[in-house]
Amino acid sequence: MTELKTVGKSIERVDIKAKVLGTAVYAADIKLPGMLHGKIVRCFEHAHAKVVHLDLSAAAAVPGVVKVLGPKDVTSKTYNQSVIDLMASKTEGAMLGDIEEQHIFTEHVKFWGDGIAGIIAVSEEVAERAAKLVRVEYEPLPVYITPEESGHPEAVQFTPHKPGNRAFQLPEEMFPGNALGWGDVDKAFEEADLVIEDTFYTPKQKQCQMEPNSYVALYDDSNRLNCWTSGQMPKLVHEKIARLFDLPMSRVTIHQTVVGGGFGARLGMVLEPEICAMALAVPGRPVKIQQPREEDWLTSPSRHPARYWMKIGFRKDGTPLAVDAKSVNFKGGYYLDGSALASTTGFWLQGMYKFENLRYKGESYFTNQPVCGAFRGYGNPQTNFVLEQMIERACVQLDLDPLEWRRKWHKETGDMSWLNATPYTSCALNDCLDRGAEVIGWAQKRKKYANQTGPKRRGIGVAVGNHTSGAFPMILEHTTCTVRLNEDASATVLVACSDMGQGAHTSLTQIAAETLGWPIEDVRLETGDSDANGFDIGAHASRTLYVGGAAIMKACQDARGQLLDRAARILKVNRDELDIDNKTIFVEGEPERSVSAVDICRTGIYNFIDHATGLPEGELGQIQAYVSYKPDQNSPPFFATFVELEVDTETGEVELLELVSSHDIGKAIHPAICEGQMEGGAQQGLGMVLTEEMYFDERGFAINNSFTDYKMLGASDMPKMTSILVENGDPYGPFGAKSVGEAGVVTPVGATANAIYQATGIQFTQGPITPEKILHEIRKRGLTYD
Amino acid sequence: MSSRVLTDFDLLLPGSLEEALEILDRERGAVTVLSGGTDLLVMMKAGFEADKVMSLALLGDLNRLEFDSATGLRIGARTTLAQLVDSPEVRQHYPALWQSARIFATPQLRNTATVVGNLLRGSPAGDCSAAVAALGGTLVMATAGGGRREIDIDDLWVSYGVTARADNELAVELRLPAPDSGTASAFKRLTRVNEDLAKLNVAVCLQMDGDTCKSARFAMGCVAPTMIRLPAAEAIVQGAKVDDETLARAAEAVQQDISPIDDKRSTAEYRRSVAGVYLKRAVQQACGFA
Incomplete structure (x- = not known):
C-alpha cells in the first residue's frame, strides 16, 4: 500500500473549533420566529395507574396557553420509540414478537414520569404553570419492580400482546428450547471436575450524555413536518415519524442538530413523537421542548438491569466443558428494542471462549420503571461482569493462571463469532494481553498481591472481551453514500452517518480524503439532513466507521475512478497507468504527462464549446458516485483491560490506581479519537461496576434522577490510564480498521471486579460494588490478615 | 421535579x-x-x-477574612470557600477548616458558596460545618438598630435545616478562636465520588500537651439530624495519652453518640461501621501520626 497521508494521523477534528468556542448549534440553541413552548404533563403521583379522568380546562384557561393536548387530541396510532424493529424483516420481527404499544399520551401510566398530556404556550414558564393546573383522577395499580412481581399470574397486564408481562424470551422458532448455544450442557456437567454457579445482578445505569434532550418541530406552510433533534439514527426516525402521522416521507424532514453524546440514549426516538404531535396541533408555528435533566433521566432509555445466573463446568486442566446461563432483564414500562438486548447478552457469551457446550436463555419482563433500551455495550458489560468473575473463580479453584487461561481458551480468527453465524476475521487478543500485561506489570504485581497484611489491600485483575463492528449479520446493515466533485474538484460527501461526539465525522472525512487522494480541507461531509442524505441505519452497533467508512470509501473509489477514466482518455493511456498527486493526474514514471483534476471537474460542469474545434472543451458531467453498501462481513475487535486498585478494608473504599486497556482495532484511522473512545468507555465501565445505579423506592419513584445523587466518576476519580492500540490490520475493514466505539466500556467492568476479588478474596455478585457492599461482606466473612 | x-x-x-x-x-x-x-x-x-x-451582593464589607494571632479568625457572611482555600493563615492555623474547604463541592461552587451559608443551611452533611463545629466559635448575629448577639456554634443547629437564627437576624460574621502551639486539627470525609456531598464527615480539634490531650472537640456529620459533637469519644481522649489504645476506645465510644439512617448516599449500617475508623484517622491526621 502506498504511504497514507491522512489516515492514521490525529488531525484536528472537523467539529472541534465550534464545540470549543460554543458556537456549535444544539437543538436547545434553536430559536425560530414565533416559537411556542411545549411541556409534557407527566404523572408524578404514581408509577403504575390508570388515568380515570383528565381535566385540562384549567390549564387551557391560563393566559398564554395556546393549546392543550390529551390522548384523544393526538393520533391514536401506537408506536415503538426504538427503531430496532425496523431492522428485522417482517417474518423475523413476528417471530421475535416485536410490538408497537406506546401512545403519545398514555391513559395507562407504566412508570413514574410517564407522559399523560401536553401543553403548548407562549413561554416555557406559562406552559409549566398551566401543567400544574392539570387535574387528573387516577386509579392506582400495584407497582411491579421485579420480574417475579410483574410475572405473577394475577398481575395487571402491561399490554395484551405480552401475556404474563413477559416482554420477550428467545423464540422457539429461532432458538429451539428457547435457548441458544450448542452441545449437551447437562451431560457435560456430569463429566466436569469443577462446576460452579452463581446469580449476579447488574444495575440500571444511565448514559448521562452531556446534552439534555431538546426538540423543535414545525409543520410549515408547505405542509411539511420539520423536526430538529439530536437523535443518533435520523433516517429511521424519519420513517417512524412519517408512519406515525400518516405522512409521506417527502413531507417529513428530520434536521439532525449537533449531538451532545448518545451512548444509546438517542437510539431511536425519545420525544420526537410528542414534539411532532404538538407541531401538528399548531400548524405554522414552531414548538420547542426542553426537558430538565431530571425528566430526561426518566424518559430516555437506560441500561437494562438484569439478574444473571451462570453455571460453568471445567476439567481439571481448565478445559471449558460447558456454560449454562440465563439472564432475566427488567424491561421497564415499554417494549422498545425488547427482542434485542436479551439476545445479544447471550451472543457476547457465546462469542468469547471455546466452551464445548453452551446454553443461554434470555428473558425480559415489564416493570414499573423508566424504559430500558440501548446503552453502549448492549449487554456486553453485563456478560463481562458475570462471565469474567466466574472464569476468575474457576482459575483460583483450579490453581490456574487467569491470564494464561484466557490466552489459551479465547476464540480466535476463524472460530465462530458472537452470532455463531460468521467466523472471526482477525484476532490479536494475545498481543493485547501481552502488551497490556507488560505495561501494568501484571506478573510481578499479581504475585506480590497474593499475600498481603494490613488494612489496605491491593489487587490486580484482567478481563477480556470482544464486540462487534456493525449489525451484520444480526439485523439490517446498510449505508448509502453519494460523493460529488465540485467545480474545483473538492468533494462533498453526502452521508447520514451521525457524529455523536465520538469523532466519526472526522474519521470519515479522513477516509474520504485518503481514498480520493485529496487534502482534508478539500473534503466536506454533508450530514444531518434527511432530505439530502440517503439511507443509513444510524449510529449504533459500533458500525459508523466500519460500515459507514466502507461505504464512503467505495463511493470515493468510484469518483476517483471516474476522474481517472476521463484523464486516461485525455492522456491516451490505460487508467491503471495513472496516479494522483496534489490534484494532478499523471502517468506513473512520466510526471510530465499530466492533466489537472481541477480542469477535468471544471470543464465537466462549465462545458463550453471550443470555437477552434467546434467541440466541447471536455467531457460533460459533474462527477458523482453513489453506493448502496451492505457489508458481508463483520470484524469484531478484541480487547483486554487490566485494573490495579487498593481496597481499604476498614471502610470498603476502592482507590483505582491504574487501568491499562489494549484494543485490537485493526487500524486506527485517528489514533487520538480511538484513545478517547477507550478512555471514555473506561469511565463508563468503571462507573457501572463501582458507583452508578438508578434507585427507586417501593412506590417506584426514582430516588436519584439527577447528578446530585447519581454518581459518575469524575476526572479526579479516574486512575492513571494507558490505551494501547494494537494495529495488525483486518482484511475487511476500511484501511484494516475495526470498531472501537462501544468496546471500551466492556472489560473495565470485569477487570475491576477481578481486582477487588484479588484484593479481598471476595467476589461481589451484586453491582455496583459500593463500599457499603464491600465492607458488609468483609465484616460478615472476616478477612485473613496473615 | x-x-x-x-x-x-x-x-x-x-x-x-x-x-x-x-x-x-x-x-x-x-x-x-x-x-x-x-x-x-x-x-x-x-x-x-x-x-x-x-x-447580600452589594454588601461588600461582609466578605472579610482576617486573622489575628491573639483574637483568631473572622470570616464575613459573604466570604467564599475559595477565599479560605487561598488563605495561607487558614491553611496554617486551621487545618480542619482549610481541608474541608479545599475539597468542598467543585471549584465552581467554591467560588460562590460561602462558609456562613454552609453553617446556616443547617445540613448535617456540611463539610465546613463539621470543621467549625470542631474548631469551636461563634456566629455574630445583627439586628436592626444596632443589636448584636453571638451564637455559640454548639447552639446553632436546632434540628434538620433549622438553626437558632431568629428571622430578623442576619449572620454577619463567624469568629473562630485563636489557636495556640498545642492546637491540632483535621478534617476527613467519605463520599461516593470525589466531587460529592459527604456520606460521613468528621473534624477534630485537640489541644495537645506533648502526647497528652488536654481537651478535644470532635464533630461528625451525616450521622444524626444535625451536625453533632461526639461527647463520649471526646471524654475518652481528654486527659489521656493519644495512642492506639485510646483511639480504639474512642472509636468504640462513637457508637453511643451517633444515630445514622439509611438515605440516598449511604446506609446506617455503613455509617456505624466507619464512624469510629474515621474518627481515629482524623485524630491521627491532626496529631501527625498518619
Whole structure:
C-alpha cells in the first residue's frame, strides 16, 4: 500500500473549533420566529395507574396557553420509540414478537414520569404553570419492580400482546428450547471436575450524555413536518415519524442538530413523537421542548438491569466443558428494542471462549420503571461482569493462571463469532494481553498481591472481551453514500452517518480524503439532513466507521475512478497507468504527462464549446458516485483491560490506581479519537461496576434522577490510564480498521471486579460494588490478615 | 421535579447592612436571604417558593477574612470557600477548616458558596460545618438598630435545616478562636465520588500537651439530624495519652453518640461501621501520626 497521508494521523477534528468556542448549534440553541413552548404533563403521583379522568380546562384557561393536548387530541396510532424493529424483516420481527404499544399520551401510566398530556404556550414558564393546573383522577395499580412481581399470574397486564408481562424470551422458532448455544450442557456437567454457579445482578445505569434532550418541530406552510433533534439514527426516525402521522416521507424532514453524546440514549426516538404531535396541533408555528435533566433521566432509555445466573463446568486442566446461563432483564414500562438486548447478552457469551457446550436463555419482563433500551455495550458489560468473575473463580479453584487461561481458551480468527453465524476475521487478543500485561506489570504485581497484611489491600485483575463492528449479520446493515466533485474538484460527501461526539465525522472525512487522494480541507461531509442524505441505519452497533467508512470509501473509489477514466482518455493511456498527486493526474514514471483534476471537474460542469474545434472543451458531467453498501462481513475487535486498585478494608473504599486497556482495532484511522473512545468507555465501565445505579423506592419513584445523587466518576476519580492500540490490520475493514466505539466500556467492568476479588478474596455478585457492599461482606466473612 | 424556570420572586438588593437589617425586621420570615445561592437556587428550581429574596451582593464589607494571632479568625457572611482555600493563615492555623474547604463541592461552587451559608443551611452533611463545629466559635448575629448577639456554634443547629437564627437576624460574621502551639486539627470525609456531598464527615480539634490531650472537640456529620459533637469519644481522649489504645476506645465510644439512617448516599449500617475508623484517622491526621 502506498504511504497514507491522512489516515492514521490525529488531525484536528472537523467539529472541534465550534464545540470549543460554543458556537456549535444544539437543538436547545434553536430559536425560530414565533416559537411556542411545549411541556409534557407527566404523572408524578404514581408509577403504575390508570388515568380515570383528565381535566385540562384549567390549564387551557391560563393566559398564554395556546393549546392543550390529551390522548384523544393526538393520533391514536401506537408506536415503538426504538427503531430496532425496523431492522428485522417482517417474518423475523413476528417471530421475535416485536410490538408497537406506546401512545403519545398514555391513559395507562407504566412508570413514574410517564407522559399523560401536553401543553403548548407562549413561554416555557406559562406552559409549566398551566401543567400544574392539570387535574387528573387516577386509579392506582400495584407497582411491579421485579420480574417475579410483574410475572405473577394475577398481575395487571402491561399490554395484551405480552401475556404474563413477559416482554420477550428467545423464540422457539429461532432458538429451539428457547435457548441458544450448542452441545449437551447437562451431560457435560456430569463429566466436569469443577462446576460452579452463581446469580449476579447488574444495575440500571444511565448514559448521562452531556446534552439534555431538546426538540423543535414545525409543520410549515408547505405542509411539511420539520423536526430538529439530536437523535443518533435520523433516517429511521424519519420513517417512524412519517408512519406515525400518516405522512409521506417527502413531507417529513428530520434536521439532525449537533449531538451532545448518545451512548444509546438517542437510539431511536425519545420525544420526537410528542414534539411532532404538538407541531401538528399548531400548524405554522414552531414548538420547542426542553426537558430538565431530571425528566430526561426518566424518559430516555437506560441500561437494562438484569439478574444473571451462570453455571460453568471445567476439567481439571481448565478445559471449558460447558456454560449454562440465563439472564432475566427488567424491561421497564415499554417494549422498545425488547427482542434485542436479551439476545445479544447471550451472543457476547457465546462469542468469547471455546466452551464445548453452551446454553443461554434470555428473558425480559415489564416493570414499573423508566424504559430500558440501548446503552453502549448492549449487554456486553453485563456478560463481562458475570462471565469474567466466574472464569476468575474457576482459575483460583483450579490453581490456574487467569491470564494464561484466557490466552489459551479465547476464540480466535476463524472460530465462530458472537452470532455463531460468521467466523472471526482477525484476532490479536494475545498481543493485547501481552502488551497490556507488560505495561501494568501484571506478573510481578499479581504475585506480590497474593499475600498481603494490613488494612489496605491491593489487587490486580484482567478481563477480556470482544464486540462487534456493525449489525451484520444480526439485523439490517446498510449505508448509502453519494460523493460529488465540485467545480474545483473538492468533494462533498453526502452521508447520514451521525457524529455523536465520538469523532466519526472526522474519521470519515479522513477516509474520504485518503481514498480520493485529496487534502482534508478539500473534503466536506454533508450530514444531518434527511432530505439530502440517503439511507443509513444510524449510529449504533459500533458500525459508523466500519460500515459507514466502507461505504464512503467505495463511493470515493468510484469518483476517483471516474476522474481517472476521463484523464486516461485525455492522456491516451490505460487508467491503471495513472496516479494522483496534489490534484494532478499523471502517468506513473512520466510526471510530465499530466492533466489537472481541477480542469477535468471544471470543464465537466462549465462545458463550453471550443470555437477552434467546434467541440466541447471536455467531457460533460459533474462527477458523482453513489453506493448502496451492505457489508458481508463483520470484524469484531478484541480487547483486554487490566485494573490495579487498593481496597481499604476498614471502610470498603476502592482507590483505582491504574487501568491499562489494549484494543485490537485493526487500524486506527485517528489514533487520538480511538484513545478517547477507550478512555471514555473506561469511565463508563468503571462507573457501572463501582458507583452508578438508578434507585427507586417501593412506590417506584426514582430516588436519584439527577447528578446530585447519581454518581459518575469524575476526572479526579479516574486512575492513571494507558490505551494501547494494537494495529495488525483486518482484511475487511476500511484501511484494516475495526470498531472501537462501544468496546471500551466492556472489560473495565470485569477487570475491576477481578481486582477487588484479588484484593479481598471476595467476589461481589451484586453491582455496583459500593463500599457499603464491600465492607458488609468483609465484616460478615472476616478477612485473613496473615 | 425541578423546573428549568425559576418561579417569580422579588429580588431585594440592600445597599447597606443597616438597610438589610431593616428589611429583615420588616419582612420577618417572609424574606429569604441569598448569599452564595448554591443551595437556595437549586431549592427554588426544585419547587421551594421564595416570594422575596434578599441578596447580600452589594454588601461588600461582609466578605472579610482576617486573622489575628491573639483574637483568631473572622470570616464575613459573604466570604467564599475559595477565599479560605487561598488563605495561607487558614491553611496554617486551621487545618480542619482549610481541608474541608479545599475539597468542598467543585471549584465552581467554591467560588460562590460561602462558609456562613454552609453553617446556616443547617445540613448535617456540611463539610465546613463539621470543621467549625470542631474548631469551636461563634456566629455574630445583627439586628436592626444596632443589636448584636453571638451564637455559640454548639447552639446553632436546632434540628434538620433549622438553626437558632431568629428571622430578623442576619449572620454577619463567624469568629473562630485563636489557636495556640498545642492546637491540632483535621478534617476527613467519605463520599461516593470525589466531587460529592459527604456520606460521613468528621473534624477534630485537640489541644495537645506533648502526647497528652488536654481537651478535644470532635464533630461528625451525616450521622444524626444535625451536625453533632461526639461527647463520649471526646471524654475518652481528654486527659489521656493519644495512642492506639485510646483511639480504639474512642472509636468504640462513637457508637453511643451517633444515630445514622439509611438515605440516598449511604446506609446506617455503613455509617456505624466507619464512624469510629474515621474518627481515629482524623485524630491521627491532626496529631501527625498518619
